[in-house]
Amino acid sequence: MVLKNRQEYGFRGYQIPAIPRGPRSLRRRAMFKKPADDGEICAFELLATVAGKLLQESESSTSSNAAELKEQIKIHNDGIKKEHLEGSVIRSECLDQGSCIESVQVPDFPVIDRNSKSTVQEVPHPESVYVHEHAAAVPSSEFLVKGKCSVKSEKHRSNDAPGSILSKSNGTLCEGKLYDSDLEKEPRRQTEVVKKQRGPLDMAKASPLKNPTEFYVNNTNMLINSENSVDLPLYRAQDLDAPFPGYRSGVKIVNRDDDENYFRSNVLNTKARAFRPQSRMGYRRMRKLQTSRYLKAYPKLKDYELSNISRGARAFYHKRKTVYAQERCQYDLQAKRRRLFGHRSDQEASSESISSFRDKALRGNKTTGVSSSGSGHKASVQSKDPRVNFRIKSFKVPELYIEVPETATIGSLKRTVMDAVTSILGGGIRVGVVLQGKKVKDDNRTLQQSGISQNEDLESLGFTLEPSFVEACSPSAQKGSPLLLPYDANQELSRTPAPILDSGFSKSIDQTPLTKLDNHVESNHETAPSVTDVSTDGTATDSKALVAIPPINAEALAMVPMSQKTKRSDLSQRRIRRPFSVSEVEALVEAVETLGTGRWRDVKMRAFDDANHRTYVDLKDKWKTLVHTASIAPQQRRGEPVPQELLDRVLAAHAYWSQHQSKHGKHPQMEPFKLAGEVGV
């Protein structure tokens, strides 16, 4: 990491929350304190954070604890630092990166008045929210997002922050994330984030021809224009210069609480509104059929058809034309199912989309001289900024139940499906990333860290479209009482049986009579013509909104390529391995020496508070392995060798704290051991 010029971020002092004891959750603390993630923290920000904490704690405690906090060794993402608090100046000394010393003047911290009646507060330093730099090549010349987002409920943040948006910026994967400091206490704060313009980088220069990037991830980005329409521009990277009609660089995203103004009631009829979940995110009306418009305008885009929705045709309740949009918590259901069936993947039909492209990509790499050799391990480390090619071939839309009479026409069916999809998307969607069957929830992780590199096997990479409102997974909805909406029965009839549409993605899960489906699985994308047509067929563009469907609030709207070979469940991806450095070990040892072995949360806060990727469980585990390592012969040790001196301290501390329970009282009795030193072995 670089010590960045704090001016660049408009640093005016770090916001210290007026939280008496701080959020209990370390994760939430981290969330608040670190809008950015590993390796992205600016030194001044870190230091100021520490300073704030120190001041805060020294203020609140008149005890001897304050003295302890005057100096600390802390692990940061960029290394280990020793930090002193000298008056109002934080002096930070890098212990393992040369001898750089940085001092930060700690200003008077602006403190949010928590008692304020106002429900809207500006984040004092919006610039502190910034776009990841290494999520992509960062050829970005500008950041487009001016986001306004209100977050009302903690649940909204459960996975991806609801304010999380993806915006396209000249081929850069940008992500704007809005964090709220304490949603429980200030549930209605409204934040505004303005991304600052960063150093302009010519894309051509930034990504020379040697490895031209087609950053297809961007293609899934949801661009929301000022009319609160959700466009789903589907374009190739080649079109980045002129992505699509109507593309504007100054994307503005508005997501207001009082979104009624933005809600066009002509979309949903009154009945639908009654079913409308109480989405905090508000509603945006997707500009109808924009997708198909773009598809028409850009024939290349056919790869991105909505497909695989069609299922076996069966009409259960025929007389009236009815549309069901049934919402589920697929997350749980699938997880449960996978457990039951031993991780048997149920993404049968979703494999080839990326793989074929990957072959191409690999071939392309060869031509460009970029090695994709071997099994890909370690290759990601060598190159500086390797590019990854993504291709999104199709989206699946699971859990979409539509019923029409047998006598309905194909055209009406198309419109029905289109409206259903439109209604779903109208609630706002976001993009999820699935890797090896697991959702990658950590938005701050880089592609490389997540194992998405050009040399990795991308067969198991997929993308999902998810409704923005995930939390409203009501039990009633799960119970399978489908939301039944009267349909404008003024339709032509035909002899064609109308299919019930379903992705088959979760066809065997929690089937209600309505959702009883044929057993066959669609084997390829070609067998799903009807929905494909909806998104491409021009006839559909003429239709008005015929049905209203409450937006689905299930976990995933769509699912794309996941390898058949995927074994892991999609609950979460396994974190990447991050071996402890010697510096980290040293900090850990130091902390354990003083705190003992039973207070890993404290250890975490003391020495690793700013290393987000180290949980207290990690520290505990590391200590466990350290003890083990110290107990075995040096020849048997693996990995980066830990200095014997440290291992000795490990053993000493372990021996000491084995006898002296660390939770002896309130007072962290650190002195005894420190004085005892290694004698206690």
Next chain:
DNA sequence: GTTAGGG
């Protein structure tokens, strides 16, 4: 949410 311990 933390801790402790097995996997």
Next chain:
DNA sequence: CCCTAAC
């Protein structure tokens, strides 16, 4: 590093 029982 994951999982989870136990608290």
